[in-house]
Every structure is written in C-alpha cells, then in structure tokens.
Amino acid sequence: MTYSIKEIFYTLQGEGANAGRSAVFCRFTGCNLWSGYEADRADAICNFCDTDFVGVDGANGGKFNKATELAETVDKIWNTHVTNSTNKFIVCTGGEPLLQLDTNLIQAFHELSFEVAVETNGTQPAPSNIDWICVSPKTKVSDLLLTSGDELKFVYPQEIIQPEQFENFEFDLFYLVPMDGKDKQKNTQLSAEYCLKNPKWKLNLQMHKLIGLP
Ligand code: SF4
Numbered sequence: 610m611t612y613s614i615k616e617i618f619y620t621l622q623g624e625g626a627n628a629g630r631s632a633v634f635c636r637f638t639g640c641n642l643w644s645g646y647e648a649d650r651a652d653a654i655c656n657f658c659d660t661d662f663v664g665v666d667g668a669n670g671g672k673f674n675k676a677t678e679l680a681e682t683v684d685k686i687w688n689t690h691v692t693n694s695t696n697k698f699i700v701c702t703g704g705e706p707l708l709q710l711d712t713n714l715i716q717a718f719h720e721l722s723f724e725v726a727v728e729t730n731g732t733q734p735a736p737s738n739i740d741w742i743c744v745s746p747k748t749k750v751s752d753l754l755l756t757s758g759d760e761l762k763f764v765y766p767q768e769i770i771q772p773e774q775f776e777n778f779e780f781d782l783f784y785l786v787p788m789d790g791k792d793k794q795k796n797t798q799l800s801a802e803y804c805l806k807n808p809k810w811k812l813n814l815q816m817h818k819l820i821g822l823p
Contacts, residue, residue, distance in 0.1 A: 612679050612709050613638035616667025619690045622700060623817025625743055625760050626782055627726065631691065632698040633683050634823075637706040638665055642730055642747055645704075655730070655747040657764070659789050662704030680717035687723075697723045707733035715739060728762075731755040745786075750774050762813065764788050765800045776809060784813035 615636040622632045639645070643653035645663035650656050665671050669686060673679035683699055699718055701710050707729045715738045718725045726741035731753040735742055742758030749769055757779035763772045765785045772785060785804055787796040797814070804812045817823065 610676070610709075610711060610713070612673045612676070612714065613665050614670050614673060614679065615662050615665060615704065617669035617683060617686055618823055619686055620822045621817055621820075622698070622726075623815050623819075623822065624786060624813055625762055625784055627698070627700075627741070628813075628816050630698055631696070632700045632726075633687050633723075634700045634702055635679075635683060635706075636660075636662060636667065636670075637701065637703040637709050638662055638670075639708055640703055640705040640730070641708060641732060642705070657767075657788060657790065660704070676711075676714040676717040679714060680721055680723075683718065683723070684721045694722055697721070698726065699723045700726045700728060702728045705730055705733060707735055710736065710739075712736045712738055729755065744780070746770060746775065760784060762786055763810070765803060766796065772803065772807070772810060783810045785810045786813045786815065789815070789818075 615638045617633060617635050619633050622628055622630045640662055642655035643658055687697055706727055710727060715725050715736055724740045727739050728743045730747045731744035734754055743760045743762055744755050744758050745762040745764060746753060760782040761775055761778060761780040762784045765787060785800045787793060787800040801812055804810045
C-alpha cells in the first residue's frame with residue numbers, strides 16, 4: 610500500500626479531550642466528501658472545509674511505499690522536538706484519513722510506541738487497533754458507518770444535520786465546535802447558547818488557533 614500524505618507536523622492538539630497534548634499530526638491526502646478544489650465546492654457533500662488536503666506537497670509530505678517508512682518519518686519528527694519517548698501521540702487527520710489508514714500502519718506506529726488517534730468524518734470503516742476515534746460528521750446520518758467511538762465533534766451550525774440527531778450514538782464525549790470562517794463570532798455565540806440549553810454537549814474552541822499554532 611502506498612500512503613499519500615499532504616503534510617506531517619508537530620504541534621499541540623487543539624480540540625477535544627486531548628486538547629493541549631503534544632502530537633505529531635499526519636494529514637492524509639484526499640477526502641470522499643469534497644475533491645478539495647474550489648471549482649467543486651458548491652456541489653460537494655461537505656462544502657465548508659477550510660483545510661488543504663490536495664497533493665503531497667506540504668511540509669514532510671510525500672508518497673510512502675511502506676507503513677514502516679511513514680511511521681519512521683513520524684518518529685523522526687517527534688524526536689526532532691522531544692528528547693524523551695513519553696506519551697508519544699500521533700493524530701491521523703485529513704482529508705479523510707480512513708481512506709488510507711490501515712491496520713498495518715497503525716501497527717507500525719504502535720511498534721514505535723505511539724498512541725494513535727484518528728479524526729474522521731465517520732463514513733469509512735475503522736481498523737480495530739486505533740486507540741482514539743474522533744468522529745466529526747459532515748453528511749447525513751444515514752451515510753455514517755461509525756456510530757461509536759471516543760468523541761463526537763460536531764461543527765456547528767450545519768445546514769443538513771443537527772447535533773440532536775447524534776445524541777444516541779455511542780460516544781463518551783460530545784463536543785460542539787463553532788464553525789470557522791467569516792461568521793465565526795456569531796457561530797461561537799450560537800454554539801455557546803446551544804450548549805447552555807443542551808448540557809450533553811460541551812463547547813470546544815479550537816485552542817491551537819487561539820495561540821497561533823498550526
Ligand atoms: S469531511 Fe472533513 S476533510 Fe472532508 S471536505 Fe469535509 S471538513 Fe474537509
């Protein structure tokens with residue numbers, strides 16, 4: 610299997626229960642809900658994406674022919690920044706990482722002592738050896754394959770789906786993240802109001818953006 614990776618970088622996880630934790634982020638190329646090209650945005654299933662996941666031209670990006678080759682690259686980046694191997698953490702994101710992330714690659718990360726998290730739109734099956742599953746739904750409920758996991762992160766508000774449609778899913782944690790963009794302030798207010806009325810949901814601001822991290 611060849612893995613196409615847009616970029617790999619070291620930062621602090623900015624969202625969810627792991628917010629504030631050091632992590633290597635590995636951004637997989639491609640998504641099944643949008644091509645990533647502006648010309649296709651209006652017709653895309655998910656049309657509010659603010660991430661560049663096209664190609665393999667980002668920092669440390671490229672095509673990796675073996676799981677071990679990619680895992681060793683991630684390990685090198687961790688070791689560039691950290692002098693010990695405590696609490697090693699990789700976040701697989703995208704794009705949609707579950708189009709590519711497989712059991713072999715997770716195993717290769719585990720062999721280098723990484724805990725492996727994934728941030729997914731929930732429409733693809735997940736390998737059973739992932740340590741942390743965060744689903745952020747972007748399409749209608751009937752298209753979701755992952756209805757259980759560690760945290761459900763709902764970008765709010767969305768036109769097609771509403772948070773209450775996911776309340777019976779089997780997640781330990783439920784977060785509302787205000788949608789970014791020109792209406793961010795208004796969306797933050799709306800998200801706060803929703804959480805005040807619906808205590809199952811916790812407001813989650815994107816900490817990394819507040820402190821200027823990628
Ligand atoms: S599902 Fe995620 S990665 Fe794909 S287009 Fe939507 S926000 Fe972007």
